[in-house]
Each structure stands twice: as C-alpha cells, then as structure tokens.
Amino acid sequence: xxxxxxxxxxxxxxxxxxxxxxxxxxxxxxxxxxxxxxxxxxxxxxxxxxxxxxxxxxxxxxxxxxxxxxxxxxxxxxxxxxxxxxxxxxxxxxxxxxxxxxxxxxxxxxxxxxxxxxxxxxxxxxxxxxxxxxxxxxxxxxxxxxxxxxxxxxxxxxxxxxxxxxxxxxxxxxxxxxxxxxxxxxxxxxxxxxxxxxxxxxxxxxxxxxxxxxxxxxxxxxxxxxxxxxxxxxxxxxxxxxxxxxxxxxxxxxxxxxxxxxxxxxxxxxxxxxxxxxxxxxxxxxxxxxxxxxxxxxxxxxxxxxxxxxxx
Amino acid sequence: xxxxxxxxxxxxxxxxxxxxxxxxxxxxxxxxxxxxxxxxxxxxxxxxxxxxxxxxxxxxxxxxxxxxxxxxxxxxxxxxxxxxxxxxxxxxxxxxxxxxxxxxxxxxxxxxxxxxxxxxxxxxxxxxxxxxxxxxxxxxxxxxxxxxxxxxxxxxxxxxxxxxxxxxxxxxxxxxxxxxxxxxxxxxxxxxxxxxxxxxxxxxxxxxxxxxxxxxxxxxxxxxxxxxxxxxxxxxxxxxxxxxxxxxxxxxxxxxxxxxxxxxxxxxxxxxxxxxxxxxxxxxxxxxxxxxxxxxxxxxxxxxxxxxxxxxxxxxxxxxxxxxxxxxxxxxxxxxxxxxxxxxxxxxxxxxxxxxxxxxxxxxxxxxxxxxxxxxx
Numbered sequence: 001x002x003x004x005x006x007x008x009x010x011x012x013x014x015x016x017x018x019x020x021x022x023x024x025x026x027x028x029x030x031x032x033x034x035x036x037x038x039x040x041x042x043x044x045x046x047x048x049x050x051x052x053x054x055x056x057x058x059x060x061x062x063x064x065x066x067x068x069x070x071x072x073x074x075x076x077x078x079x080x081x082x083x084x085x086x087x088x089x090x091x092x093x094x095x096x097x098x099x100x101x102x103x104x105x106x107x108x109x110x111x112x113x114x115x116x117x118x119x120x121x122x123x124x125x126x127x128x129x130x131x132x133x134x135x136x137x138x139x140x141x142x143x144x145x146x147x148x149x150x151x152x153x154x155x156x157x158x159x160x161x162x163x164x165x166x167x168x169x170x171x172x173x174x175x176x177x178x179x180x181x182x183x184x185x186x187x188x189x190x191x192x193x194x195x196x197x198x199x200x201x202x203x204x205x206x207x208x209x210x211x212x213x214x215x216x217x218x219x220x221x222x223x224x225x226x227x228x229x230x231x232x233x234x235x236x237x238x239x240x241x242x243x244x245x246x247x248x249x250x251x252x253x254x255x256x257x258x259x260x261x262x263x264x265x266x267x268x269x270x271x272x273x274x275x276x277x278x279x280x281x282x283x284x285x286x287x288x289x290x291x292x293x294x295x296x297x298x299x300x301x302x303x304x305x306x307x308x309x310x311x312x
Numbered sequence: 313x314x315x316x317x318x319x320x321x322x323x324x325x326x327x328x329x330x331x332x333x334x335x336x337x338x339x340x341x342x343x344x345x346x347x348x349x350x351x352x353x354x355x356x357x358x359x360x361x362x363x364x365x366x367x368x369x370x371x372x373x374x375x376x377x378x379x380x381x382x383x384x385x386x387x388x389x390x391x392x393x394x395x396x397x398x399x400x401x402x403x404x405x406x407x408x409x410x411x412x413x414x415x416x417x418x419x420x421x422x423x424x425x426x427x428x429x430x431x432x433x434x435x436x437x438x439x440x441x442x443x444x445x446x447x448x449x450x451x452x453x454x455x456x457x458x459x460x461x462x463x464x465x466x467x468x469x470x471x472x473x474x475x476x477x478x479x480x481x482x483x484x485x486x487x488x489x490x491x492x493x494x495x496x497x498x499x500x501x502x503x504x505x506x507x508x509x510x511x512x513x514x515x516x517x518x519x520x521x522x523x524x525x526x527x528x529x530x531x532x533x534x535x536x537x538x539x540x541x542x543x544x545x546x547x548x549x550x551x552x553x554x555x556x557x558x559x560x561x562x563x564x565x566x567x568x569x570x571x572x573x574x575x576x577x578x579x580x581x582x583x584x585x586x587x588x589x590x591x592x593x594x595x596x597x598x599x600x601x602x603x604x605x606x607x608x609x610x611x612x613x614x615x616x617x618x619x620x621x622x623x624x625x626x627x628x629x630x631x632x633x634x635x636x637x638x639x640x641x642x643x644x645x646x647x648x649x650x651x652x653x654x655x656x657x658x659x660x661x662x663x664x665x666x667x668x669x670x671x672x673x674x675x676x677x678x679x680x681x682x683x684x685x686x687x688x689x
Contacts, residue, residue: 208413208415210411210413210415211415211417213380213382213402213409213411213415214409214411214415214416214417215417215428216382216401216402216403217380217381217382217402217403217407217408217409217477218403218408218428218429218432218476218480219403219404219429219432219433219480220403220428220432221403224432228428229417232419233418233419
C-alpha cells in the first residue's frame, strides 16, 4: 500500500484529481453513486415525467413535455390528472389496499414460520448448522419461475395434494386451492421465506447464551425468557426480515398472476395491464410512482424509529 | 495473604455433628469422553464464603454450573438445604449466579435488570422496583438506575450484576470469577466490599476463581481443584502452611520443593535425606517409614539468611547470592548453593538502616526443622 501510494503514477493521478476537487474518498463513493444515478434515479425521473403526460396513440405513446405554442414560445405540458384518476378510481385504491394486505399477511406468516426455523438453526451445533443453512439457500439454485410452476402442480384440482388426500380418503371432492388468495399467500411465503430466515438467523446467532442462563437463573421459565429476552433482542432481525419480505411482496407480479384467481387484485398486475394491455404509459407510470412511495414510506418510518432508539 | 479470622465456634466444618448446607456426593460430569469433574465429595456450611480455586479447565466452573442447574451431573447427587437438586431446573433453584461476563440484559435499564428476578417471582411492579433501588443503594449505584448497561464502566457493571444476583435473597450465591474483569486496584477494593456484603446478608457464597490471592483474601475455606478433582479443602492458612500435595504447595504461593527419602524415622527424631540439601532434621511425625520417597516443601520466608554460620541449627547450607530483588517491605533472593541448587528466599525488611545482604555475597541459608513440610505425593 505504502509503496503504491508513493509511486509516481499514483501521486500524479492523485494530484490531477485533487486539482479537480476530488479526493480518494469521494472517488470511492462516486462508483455506487454513479450506479444509483444511472440505473435508479434517471429512470425514476423518466417515469415521473411520463406520469405527468397524457396518453396518445403515437410512438412514444404519451404527449411530449415541451410544445411550441402558436406564438413561438415553449410550453411545458404537465398535469397531475393521472394521479387524480388513481385516487378517484376505486380499482387502483382497492389494488393498493389489497397489495398491502397480501404483503402484510404474507410477512406475518413468513415471520411465524421463519422465526422458529432461524432459532433452531442458530442453536444447532456447527456441522449441522451449515447443512441447515445450505438447505435454506438451496431453492435459490433453481429458477424462481420453475418453483412457482411446481406449486401449481401441488395445488391443482388433480394435483399432488388433492390426489393424496383423496386416495387417503380424507376428502371426497378435490379442494379448490389453485387460483385463490390462499395460493398467492402460499406462493409468497414460500418464495420469500429465506429472506426472513437469513437476517433472523444472523441476529439470533449473536444472542449471548449467558443471557438466557441469567434469565433462567433469576426464575424465568423458558417461555418467559423467550418473550422478555430473546424476542426483544432479536427485534432488529425481525424488522430486517420483515422488510425483505414485505417490500418485494407488495409489488409482486408473477405469483398472483400464476397462482392467483381473477379476483386477486394486486398492484403489480394492474401495472402490467396498464402498460401492456391498455398501453396507457402515463397512468402506469403514476401507478409505479405511487407504489414506490408506498414502499419507501414504511422504510423511512422504521429508520427514524431505529435512529430515535439509538439516541436515547 | 492471610485468610479471615473466624472464631473457633463459628467453624462448623470442625464440628462433626454440624449439618452441611450444601452437600455433594460422588459428583461426576462427563462431556463425551472428557471428564470435567470426577467423584467430588464436598460439604459447605451456611454463611460460608467458599472458594473453588484452580487453573482454567480444572472443572471449577462446571461444578458451579451444576450447582446452578445449567448442567446436570452424569452421576452423583447435589443437595442444597437438604433438598435433592436432581430434578430441579435452574429457574426453581434457591440459588442465584453472578456470571463472569455479568450477562446483564442489554435492552433493559440497570433498574429493570435488578428488578427482573423479583418480577419473575410474581412481585408487583412498585415493590419490585422499590427493592431493586434498595439493592442499588447498597452497591452505591442508585444514581445510575436509569442507565443502560452499555453506558456503565466495568466496575459499575460488576456492581449491577452483584445487585441483580443478590436482590432475590438467594440461599446460595454462586460467583464465577466475580472480580476477574476488574483492574487490580478496583479488585482489591471490591474484595473487601464483597466480604462485607456477604457478612451483612449472611448468604452462603461459592466463588470460583483462578486467582490465589483473591481466594486467600475472600474465603473461609478453599477447595483447590486440579483435573476435575478437589485436591485439598481447608482454611486459607491450612492450605498455605500444610499443603497435602506438591501441586497444592506449588499452586498456592511460592515454594522450594526438594525430593528425597526418609532416612531416620524414630519417635523422637526424624531425618530426611534430601537430594539437593543432604541430611535435614524435621520434627518427628507419624505415617512415614525409613526409605519412603518424600518431598520437602519450604516457603521462601521460612529460610533465614546470615553472613555467619548460624549456631543453633544443623539445617544450614552455604551459598552465593545470585539475584536479589528489593520490593520494599521485603527482599527476594535466589541463592546458589555450592552444588548448583537454586533456593528462593525472602526476608522482610524490618529495620530501616540495616546493612542488607546483596549480590555475590557468600551467605548461609538456614531453616529450623518446622520450616519443612514433608509431602508424600
């Protein structure tokens, strides 16, 4: 490192950047900033600009931002009409609410299923622990789409579950599971469970066993110890895991499209339909922007809660 | 170094009819093939401050954890206050533990940490916090009741841990290296505070430590452990003056160990033939026979140094001062005898203007017969 920083080309480059007002530190941060700028911020502004336009049958299918007025001056054409439309039309409102509901319920189930698994793995002895962790990550090695199709095979009217139950004589007629909200919940919880387990596991392995012993020594039963020591100390893991499930679940498109019924209303599907079926890019852009704020809001709120906690 | 002086009538271990408060019989703990604790028999009496002393890995912590209920003995029985503990889980035992790492709950304030055990007893909030504050007053931390553990210094955390483990008034308090994480000065202050608290509350303490000074200062009795076995149990003075094995003699304090044989074992005279020193007279004692292999143990302060040959003893050897360290209240010497043997001697510096024996002087090292402790193992 020292030999490098003392070398002539290095010092020459550093000097040149210094003249431009760039230090090593700002160069390091510049790379991710550039990435975010090009692939997130720029598309976001494009989307924002389209959401203020009006749909027309043309290529591209929306009105330009600037137009030359008859007197020769430039006019900016932008309106919040699309947003007003989103608020007024019950379809969008219901789609947003139903997306939040589906994401919330899925997150709760993922937490209820994921927590015991994460706890068990965190408490397992070493060789076993690595194998269990591998098993959690293993599904990622096959395509997500294939796994959702596999669930269709399970949930179908003459799928694996119905056939098994009927051959065992537990049910007489097949259960309707495919194309229901239940199938969507199963699909989302199944798909995002590892995102819940991994942060929880990372948190729970850090839990000091002496704390659990101390609690038991002071007269707490294992159940009480869980609620007074383990659970509060694993709160950061719960928050991280829930975020990682809730955020992608809210905008999920593939799972409700494949497993859900016609009445499964989720914003991801509405967005798809608006873009590709109605070819109404401006409304679709407005839908996307509102969704972004719906997702960002809970993150901002949680961040501020955590910051406040850190201070006192 | 000296232990606490307790009146003879308050030494229940000397009274064969006294009922032990804690009684271990044949307690063994194995982890797979490793035997951590092996066949331990131990009686501890009410209001004792018993120290389990040994190096790391000697099984002392495992023994403590078995008393707390975190480990179950592979074989053997543990009784506390007459009750068999075999089926009693840690949360129902009349014991509390102060952990080496303190194990304070990081998400709770000092006050909540201390009140935690009381709330688990079913005590209502306000009396629980009242008692917690009382306890914090005793350890002089009432002003920090609202702080979180990570806002405290090491010494303050140690006090919170102590308060938390005492607040339930346990019959038995188990302390795992209670002073281990404190710096030397704080450790010495805290030692005496711990004794004061123990005497005030009358709780029975069992302290695990690897620090012999700490054990000597704190304990009414010490159990010296090695490889899962208790080598010797006794009052600090007993352990120091009459160790039963070379391990105990060497582990507690400094000692000169010499190997040899019993030469004469008569009722009125006993002479050893020590390899390093030749014939040595010791007070007659029973149980030794002619030709038996023994070791002679002599504490450095039991040797005397003089420039002239001492007249009243046969146990005197000529040597040269090879090294000398002046410590203040005493000086430590290493004397090289003519046959090359090195002897450690320490002399207390009583007079201000004496002419001290110094480097390269020819000196006589002597010891009266009672200075030798004869060991058979």
